[in-house]
Amino acid sequence: MISKEEAAQEAGWIERCQRGEQEAFAPLVERYRSAVFRVVYRVVRRRDEVEDIVQEVFIKAFTAIRSYNFQSSFQTWLSRIALNHCYDYLRRVRASHVTYFWQMSEEGQRNLEATAESREPGGLNAEQRAAVRELASQVLEAAPPADRVLLALKEIEGHSVEEIGEILDLKPSTVKVRLHRARKRLLKEVSSRARVRPGEPAGAPRP
Amino acid sequence: MRCDHVLEILAEGDPRAREIKEHLAQCPACAARARAWRLAQAGFRELASEPVPEASVGFTPRLMRRLAESSRPAPAEQSFFEKVGRRFVYSTLMLALLALLALAVPRSGPLRSPNSAELMLMQPSVATLQDESVLNVDGLGSHWPHNSTVTAPAAGGQR
Known part of the structure; x- marks a missing residue:
């Protein structure tokens, strides 16, 4: 959260930008740069691409700054632009078949199966943590772009359904429905990659 | 359930x-x-828990430059400078072209003598000139010191 004075200062910068004064944009960039880096990185997950994407996001934001009406916070408005941009980027990348699909290492697979069998994945060792991290990045990479945006906001960044609704300009009920579908698709991916076997109820003793 | x-x-x-x-x-x-x-x-x-990458040094100035380039509305004074700039580029290119020509022409021969150019292509070795008549090809012979080393074919003067 920013203080009252900071908010007033910020409103001044934004109004100047809306009149076309580019210099007034620099302090806004400085203030929100790391927030935008964060949101872009969580969705796109390519370290080498993030900086370029963030630059494009800010350029888009300046071009569209007259449409900012001070209803939501500037950060929310910026995040919306960033996420729309990420979404377009992911669709482009998918369309050009750059999405890579890599196989998990034998060891990672074994660690994952061990993790899946243990009931409480709270106390994971280093290998198991690496295995679940690899799994999560793989399934996110394979997910449709819209799912990826939602899952990154909810499961990684920990935003509430209401917050996501505000950022994406959607009704919370819509977010809920889409999130549910995204999770279902995600679980299918997880099960097939981690070889989580149905057939043994969690409580049943293993042979 | x-x-x-x-x-x-x-x-x-x-x-x-x-x-x-x-x-x-x-x-x-x-x-x-x-x-x-x-x-x-x-x-x-x-x-x-993964760390998020940070902006590299000079991120904001770079962005501001890109912004200035991308959203230039081209008011009158800028288009004036643009025109001047374009003329400057054209004239520089012209001068460079002329300079290149000036460098290329004497080597290609015709201004000196058609024969020497042809022979230079046929026999591009460095020869020590002993025959004074060689130097007369381009009419400079009398000013040259007698035993000088010049890049020119030895047979030049025989024709």
């Missing part, structure tokens, strides 16, 4: 945990889902 609710309840950390436990104990499909979900959650927790 319906299977379809299980995931939602799991994902949202619903307080109906006991109900879920009972269902999972009886429903293999949901139990497998629950395991998959726990794996995914553990993975997401790991991803959330």
